[in-house]
Amino acid sequence: xxxxxxxxxxxxxxxxxxxxxxxxxxxxxxxxxxxxxxxxxxxxxxxxxxxxxxxxxxxxxxxxxxxxxxxxxxxxxxxxxxxxxxxxxxxxxxxxxxxxxxxxxxxxxxxxxxxxxxxxxxxxxxxxxxxxxxxxxxxxxxxxxxxxxxxxxxxxxxxxxxxxxxxxxxxxxxxxxxxxxxxxxxxxxxxxxxxxxxxxxxxxxxxxxxxxxxxxxxxxxxxxxxxxxxxxxxxxxxxxxxxxxxxxxxxxxxxxxxxxxxxxxxxxxxxxxxxxxxxxxxxxxxxxxxxxxxxxxxxxxxxxxxxxxxxxxxxxxxxxxxxxxxxxxxxxxxxxxxxxxxxxxxxxxxxxxxxxxxxxxxxxxxxxxxxxxxxxxxxxxxxxxxxxxxxxxxxxxxxxxxxxxxxxxxxxxxxxxxxxxxxxxxxxx
Numbered sequence: 124x125x126x127x128x129x130x131x132x133x134x135x136x137x138x139x140x141x142x143x144x145x146x147x148x149x150x151x152x153x154x155x156x157x158x159x160x161x162x163x164x165x166x167x168x169x170x171x172x173x174x175x176x177x178x179x180x181x182x183x184x185x186x187x188x189x190x191x192x193x194x195x196x197x198x199x200x201x202x203x204x205x206x207x208x209x210x211x212x213x214x215x216x217x218x219x220x221x222x223x224x225x226x227x228x229x230x231x232x233x234x235x236x237x238x239x240x241x242x243x244x245x246x247x248x249x250x251x252x253x254x255x256x257x258x259x260x261x262x263x264x265x266x267x268x269x270x271x272x273x274x275x276x277x278x279x280x281x282x283x284x285x286x287x288x289x290x291x292x293x294x295x296x297x298x299x300x301x302x303x304x305x306x307x308x309x310x311x312x313x314x315x316x317x318x319x320x321x322x323x324x325x326x327x328x329x330x331x332x333x334x335x336x337x338x339x340x341x342x343x344x345x346x347x348x349x350x351x352x353x354x355x356x357x358x359x360x361x362x363x364x365x366x367x368x369x370x371x372x373x374x375x376x377x378x379x380x381x382x383x384x385x386x387x388x389x390x391x392x393x394x395x396x397x398x399x400x401x402x403x404x405x406x407x408x409x410x411x412x413x414x415x416x417x418x419x420x421x422x423x424x425x426x427x428x429x430x431x432x433x434x435x436x437x438x439x440x441x442x443x444x445x446x447x448x449x450x451x452x453x454x455x456x457x458x459x460x461x462x463x464x465x466x467x468x469x470x471x472x473x474x475x476x477x478x479x480x481x482x483x484x485x486x487x488x489x490x491x492x493x494x495x496x497x498x499x500x501x502x503x504x505x506x507x508x509x510x511x512x513x514x515x516x517x518x519x520x521x522x523x524x525x526x527x528x529x530x531x532x533x534x535x536x537x538x539x540x541x542x543x544x545x546x547x548x549x550x551x552x
Contacts (some may be wrong), residue, residue, distance in 0.1 A: 136312045164193045168552040181240045191552040194315050194506075195252070198546035199223050205524040205536055208510035213482040213525055214492070214516075216273075217256055217322050218542070220377075227251040229282070236289035236297055243287035245303070254280040257312050259302065259333045261361030266394075280314065282333070296402040299352075302335040302360060306350065306372045306386040307409040309425040309452070317499045318421065318456045320512045320546045325450050328479040329427050330407060331357040331388065334370060345374045348374045357392045357405065363513040364398070366391045376537040380416035385409070397435045406432040411415065421466075436478045436486035446476040450492075470494045483535045491519040506550040516540045 167185035169176065177183050180307035201221035202212070212218045217226075229249045249257070255278045263277040267366040285301025299441050310317050310326040312333075336354030343349060346551035351371035355362040370389025375383045390400065401423065407429035414422045427449045433445035450472035472479045477488040488530045496514040503509050516523060521535040528534045 129503060145285065150381055151238045153448045165182045165551065167191070171552070175186050176512075183237070185240055186524050188237060188240060189232065189234045192313075192552040193229060194548050195228040195312075196226040196314060196548035197223060197252075198226050198320065198544055200321075200512045200542055202543040203384065203543065204539075205526065207287075212523075212540075212542075214324065214480060214522065215321060215327060216482075217253060217327065218544070219252065220542070225251045227253040227314065231283075231313075238285050241289040241291075243289070243297075243299075245283050245285050245287075245301075247281075247283035248279075249282045249346075250279040252278065252534045253314065254278055254282070257282065257332050259335060259358045259360040260363065261359065262302075266363075287351075292341075297340045298337075298361070299338045299340070302333060304337075305331045305334055305388075306338075306370060307331060307385075308386075308427075309409060309411045309413075309454070315548045315550060316506070318454050318466040319468050319496045320510045321496060321514055323425075323452045323468065323470050324492050324494065325425060325452050325470065328474070329429060329448055329450060329472065330409065331520055333358055333360075333516040334388075335360045336367070336370070338371075342475045346376050347354070350374070351440070356390065359392075364391055364395050368392075368401075378416070381412075381414050383410070383412045386411075391475070392431070393433075393435060397438075399433070399438075401433060403432045405429070419458045421454070421458075425454075427450045427451075431478075434476065434486075434524065436481055437476060441489055448472070448476075464500045466498045468494075468496040468498075470496075480522060483525050484520065492522065492524055508548050508550070510544070510546040510548075512542075512544040512546070514542050514544070515540075 128473060163234060167187045168189040169184060172186065174186060177187060193313040194477050198224070199222050200218045206220040210221050211236055227249055228251055229247065231247040233245035236244050239309060255273050255276050258276050258280055260266060262281055263279070263439040265275065267275060281301050284297055286302050287297055287299040289297060290296040293345070304312060307330045308326055314320065334354035336352055338350055338352035340348055342349040353367040354370050356368050368388060370388040372384050372386035386409045387407065389404055391402050392405040393403050408429060410426040429449055430445060433444045437446060450470060452468060452470040454466065454468050456466035472492040474490040477484050477486050477490045480490045480492065494514060494516045498510055498512040500508060500510050511515055516539060518538045521538050523540040524536045525533050525537070528535050
């Protein structure tokens with residue numbers, strides 16, 4: 124991977140200089156972008172090079188099977204109340220309050236295995252604040268770094284790097300090895316592919332982002348497939364304890380308008396010195412349902428249930444040190460025109476032992492989080508898309524806007540927060 128030296132201002136420090144520089148970056152992208160398409164329309168290398176497509180019914184050429192996706196994204200998040208430390212929104216640590224932020228730049232090159240060219244592969248390079256949050260342990264992130272600041276983590280990443288192969292067994296067994304995005308969840312790390320700009324609590328606090336390991340997928344029928352394999356763990360490129368963690372999913376597609384997946388990950392995530400001669404498994408079970416059968420509508424729901432045995436944040440504080448967390452998020456989006464879309468997300472996240480929201484509340488305290496997010500998205504010009512978003516977060520106790528309270532140290536100061544975000548992304552492919 125090429126090491127990119129990013130200027131310090133990409134982290135989005137507030138002030139006129141930061142705003143000017145971010146605007147210059149965006150303008151440069153717009154001017155140099157060529158002919159980008161919408162974010163959902165990835166383009167093949169053959170198309171980019173102007174090569175003719177294969178005739179209908181004929182196998183694609185190798186260049187037609189190589190797909191490109193690339194974008195750059197900037198945002199400004201305005202917190203209508205008090206901000207957290209360093210303008211970092213601790214429970215939404217992708218969002219930097221009251222500052223322009225260079226969120227992401229990405230280049231994705233992928234080829235799925237096919238009957239003609241059975242070897243597949245994928246490489247995704249990213250840069251920006253999102254990269255700093257998305258890192259797996261062992262790739263530009265060491266064990267001395269943690270959320271929400273990740274100050275010791277690089278702002279560039281090798282997000283995905285894998286090879287795959289289509290084995291001629293039955294209907295075709297696809298084997299995939301390397302680092303790739305998690306099977307779990309509805310939202311993805313490539314933010315333009317999400318209905319809303321801000322990430323849900325389920326995504327940020329409740330589930331992993333990436334896995335490094337081996338997966339095998341087999342289509343049992345035309346509408347049902349099974350994936351199973353093992354990983355090095357929850358956002359781990361390195362194996363921190365010598366255990367492999369089983370993962371997989373069941374994917375149902377009864378029609379082209381309805382799909383559902385049930386995904387899971389289980390196994391010990393703690394370091395060996397935290398296990399105390401036990402295994403201490405962590406698990407997460409995720410269910411996602413997507414429906415697009417109503418004209419112009421996209422409807423989705425995501426459920427998660429997770430927990431960990433002898434959670435390190437609870438050991439020594441209570442007799443039962445097991446933790447549980449989970450929640451549900453519902454999504455509804457409507458396309459008014461080809462250029463204009465609105466989307467709403469409603470979410471509830473339960474953290475009964477306070478281990479997933481411990482950035483702002485002491486572990487052991489019951490924390491319930493609710494949020495509603497409304498996003499207006501407009502395609503300004505070809506691949507240039509603007510998003511305007513309002514979000515309200517609510518908690519059952521003070522969980523937001525951590526400040527230094529006199530001589531009492533750091534503490535959350537509010538049980539609610541409201542933000543307004545303006546974001547721009549430019550999709551090249």
